[in-house]
Amino acid sequence: MEGVIALMRSVPVSTKPGVVLPRISARRSSPYISTNFSKRDVCLIRAQQLDSREASATVPPPPPPVSDSQDNALKLKEWEVGRLKEEVAATQGITIRRRPPTGPPMHYVGPFEFRIQSEGNTPRNILEEIVWHKDVELAQWKEKKPLVSLKKALGAAPPTRDFIGALRAAQQRTGLPGLIAEVKKASPSRGVLREDFDPVEIAKAYEKGGAACLSVLTDEKFFQGSYENLAAIRNAGIKCPLLCKEFIVEAWQLFYARTKGADAVLLIAAVLTDLDIKYMIKICKILGLAALVEVHNEREMDRVLGIDGIKLLGINNRNLETFTVDISNTRNLLDARRTEIIREKGIIVVGESGLFTPADIAYVQEAGVEAVLVGESLVKQPDPALGIANLFGKDISV
Known part of the structure; x- marks a missing residue:
């Protein structure tokens, strides 16, 4: 009623x-x-x-x-x-x-x-709930930090590092997909993943274990992350380029991520229209940020492949509406036609979610993945550096 x-x-x-x-x-x-x-x-x-x-x-x-x-x-x-x-x-x-x-x-x-x-x-599902909350949250943030103040703060931001170059270098060095290791305390589907959560220490362990880049959750309500975690990792001298893992719906967030030390950002095709993605890629180029554009079904995959300027394409094996995971999603989306487009455009494909064993890594690599983003299976390990070796089946540290 x-x-x-x-x-x-x-x-x-x-x-x-x-x-x-x-x-x-x-x-x-x-x-x-x-x-x-x-x-x-x-x-x-x-x-x-x-x-x-x-x-x-x-x-x-x-x-x-x-x-x-x-x-x-x-x-x-x-x-x-x-x-x-x-x-x-x-x-x-x-x-x-x-x-x-x-x-x-x-x-x-x-x-x-x-x-x-x-x-x-x-809200119809968890992703829509997150996006609606983000809209309310952004209205509050922008009142406190107008865009003009963020632009002034850019002068004090550290220079961006080559996120894509780091992934390519790691792949060439190890013969395995470059690793984006995720600093993640909790998730809506799994709850708290690590009680003794120290983002800087986890980041250091990832770097020691051979991660090429790091992903840092910044959503507070649903993942218990923060932009302060991102800034703390950057200020701690971590050399790995950093991905700001956020639910981005407005360009304001790109500027804010840049001021906090991000080298790359996540853009989710399930939320953003083609116009949104094109516009935000332009802003990312201005700011020196890499953009990881994420898809999880065929419609999104074809949309994104039709957009110029994309260099990183993430295939999420987790359905962001139901949070169910199926790693065969990566192979299904990387058919011969799409793989040829990816090769012609020089796009790096990143496999995401559901990767826990060397067999999982081999499966998505054979499908055409050149990098992987892994969080849960690493952050829950007592020694995340050892967890990386177990994930790949060998020591990939430098």
Whole structure:
């Protein structure tokens, strides 16, 4: 049954001339239904259509205050733009909704503003829940750290390292896929993986064991990670290039990752449209970041192979909607036609999830994988460096 959330209209209500009552609001407890709209986030598609020169320019100041009627129009336009983006995503096979489909925000009865709450405002799966939470989280972060301040902070950021070059060098040295070892405390499907979690010590053990690169989880709510972990590993003198493992939905996150010492970022095709991916790859080039574009089904694979500029393609054997794992997914996606496209474009394929034994590594390598991203089977080991040797069936340390 549909419920109704009533909110006081933002216009102050007065019962007597010259007397203005304080604003009162009633909010649903769910974090996914935002009752406050940011004027700076209205034209989402316009921001993604910026070319690389516009993206590197100074962000303009916020617009001047608007009247109540203008504010209402902006909110309605924001909803319309969001709906348009959802329609575009649907044509590309994307089922993950970026925000709850709350409908147009304005329904008035007297001095009250109503918003309709329905079953459609419940996340369909864990990935959608993560993305909805990320949208709320980002609104809070951007208030504290506007993009203009991040751009100023770039001058103090350490230089990026060659993430792709490190993977190629490791493969040439060992004859095995280059290893991206993941610093990961927990996951939604497995819970806490390591109680005595020290991100810097784990990173050092990975580097000692022969990892070419490291992946650092930065999502806090669902994976108990943080950008502080990323920065701490970078500042500890770890030489391995670092991948910021985050659920990226806005370019702001790319800048933030760069200021925290990232050398590469993850872009998930199950969440991002082709336009999103193209735009973010442009920003990554400006920032010197490598982009690992991740797919987990045939539709996503073909979409990504049709986008120019991709150099790292991750095949996730975990279905991000159900979290089930099947490593045969890698072989199924790497058929002869797609393998030829990958070869022509010089793309490195990264196998992800479900890799626990030397046999697993051999299986995805035979399918055409040149690098692997492994977290759970390593971070749970008392000695992660020894865990790497056990995973590959031999010592791959330098």
